Every structure is written in C-alpha cells, then in structure tokens.
Amino acid sequence: QSALTQPASVSGSPGQSITISCTGTSNDVGGYHYVSWYQQHPGKAPKLLIFDVLNRAAGISNRFSGSKSGNTASLTISGLQAEDEADYYCSSFTGSSTFVFGPGTTVTLL
Amino acid sequence: EVQLVQSGAEVKKPGESLKISCKASGYIFTDNWIAWVRQMPGIGLEWMGIVYPGDSETKYSPSFQGQVSISADKSINTAYLQWASVKASDSAIYYCARRNYGSGSWNFFDYWGQGTLLTVSS
Numbered sequence: 242q243s244a245l246t247q248p249a250s251v252s253g254s255p256g257q258s259i260t261i262s263c264t265g266t267s268n269d270v271g272g273y274h275y276v277s278w279y280q281q282h283p284g285k286a287p288k289l290l291i292f293d294v295l296n297r298a299a300g301i302s303n304r305f306s307g308s309k310s311g312n313t314a315s316l317t318i319s320g321l322q323a324e325d326e327a328d329y330y331c332s333s334f335t336g337s338s339t340f341v342f343g344p345g346t347t348v349t350l351l
Numbered sequence: 352e353v354q355l356v357q358s359g360a361e362v363k364k365p366g367e368s369l370k371i372s373c374k375a376s377g378y379i380f381t382d383n384w385i386a387w388v389r390q391m392p393g394i395g396l397e398w399m400g401i402v403y404p405g406d407s408e409t410k411y412s413p414s415f416q417g418q419v420s421i422s423a424d425k426s427i428n429t430a431y432l433q434w435a436s437v438k439a440s441d442s443a444i445y446y447c448a449r450r451n452y453g454s455g456s457w458n459f460f461d462y463w464g465q466g467t468l469l470t471v472s473s
Binding site: 273275277279281286287288289292293296298328330332334337338339340341342343344345 | 384386388395396397398401403408410412446448450451456458459460461463464465466
C-alpha cells in the first residue's frame with residue numbers, strides 16, 4: 242500500500258483545467274520540498290513533468306504546474322488536451338536517498 | 352544523449368534465479384544514483400530501491416528489503432536487479448530510472464529505461 246494518496250481518476254473536458262492531489266505526511270510530502278510528478282501513457286515508460294514541487298522539466302508545456310500546501314501536493318493541467326489522457330504519479334523524497342510513489346491517477350477527457 | 356537501455360523480457364519458472372540489467376550511456380555513470388521501480392499489471396509504480404554506482408551504496412524500500420538485490424558495475428556502466436528465487440507475484444514490468452544530479456537538485460528521476468517485462472509461471 243502506497244504511503245501517498247491520489248484520486249484514482251480525474252476527468253475534464255477539453256480546454257478545462259483539472260487538479261490532481263497527492264497527500265502524504267510530514268515524513269514525506271510535508272517534510273521536504275522534493276515532490277515530483279510523472280506522466281505515463283499506456284505501454285510507455287514514465288516521463289518526468291515536475292520536480293521540486295513546482296519546477297517544470299525541460300520541454301514540458303507550461304500547461305502543467307505544481308504546488309504544495311502542508312502535506313498535500315498538487316498537479317494542475319490547464320487547457321486540457323487529448324494528449325493529456327494518461328496516468329499521473331506523484332513521488333516524494335523520504336530521506337536518506339529513499340523515495341515513494343503515489344498509486345497514480347488516471348486522467349480522462351470527457 | 353543520456354540513455355538507459357534495459358535487458359529484454361524474461362520468462363521464468365518459480366524458484367529460478369534472475370538478474371536484469373540497465374546499461375547507462377551519455378553521462379558519467381558514477382555521478383548519479385540509479386533506482387528500480389516495479390509496475391505490476393494494471394497497478395501503479397512502486398519504488399524498490401536505489402544504488403549509487405560510485406561506491407555501490409544501496410537503499411531499499413522496506414517492502415522489497417530482503418526480496419531483491421540491487422547492484423552496479425561501474426566498469427561497464429550497468430546497474431542490476433536480482434532475485435535469488437522468483438515467485439509468480441514477481442511478474443511485472445521493472446524500470447530503472449536515473450536520479451538527477453547537479454543544478455542543486457537531485458531528488459527526482461529524470462531519465463527512465465524502457466522497462467523489462469518479467470513473467471513468472473510454472
């Protein structure tokens with residue numbers, strides 16, 4: 242069982258904005274400024290989107306943004322597009338070179 | 352160009368041993384930790400553990416401690432994930448991923464291998 246909690250699914254219409262939450266504890270999300278987000282399309286390897294809570298990886302659209310408040314981090318996708326349909330995973334540093342992933346959120350376009 | 356190229360799909364019987372690999376290129380192998388991540392069918396990502404090729408220091412998730420071994424051979428820029436005795440429940444896709452180094456930030460995974468599918472069946 243994951244130490245982080247994410248909604249199983251989030252849906253939105255094209256052009257809308259959606260937000261995916263990632264809730265942990267003071268031992269992970271709340272304790273460090275080291276939350277990252279990954280996108281995974283079916284049959285593909287995960288791809289880094291956001292690192293250190295709010296920094297976009299190279300080449301990532303500014304439609305993707307990250308934030309954090311207390312023990313909860315969030316990924317917002319604005320201007321939802323068909324290509325954004327995928328699974329999204331948060332990850333947090335947990336100290337001493339160890340990490341944890343969230344269970345993942347499936348984004349679906351309506 | 353940074354690349355992590357993993358070994359091919361494996362089909363094993365329960366009880367057999369196995370070692371899968373992740374060959375790195377395009378950067379200084381000993382600068383970055385390499386992690387292993389499991390993805391069971393239809394399930395999410397699970398962080399298994401990590402190795403620092405510079406000195407072979409390893410860290411494991413409590414869920415995988417004692418179940419697998421992670422190592423690295425810096426002479427051939429390759430990291431490994433090993434089982435002494437596989438079980439049916441080990442059937443999954445396994446990814447290696449590079450922990451970023453430099454620019455004052457290193458707590459995320461910037462490059463991923465293509466994945467290795469393990470099927471364990473009698």
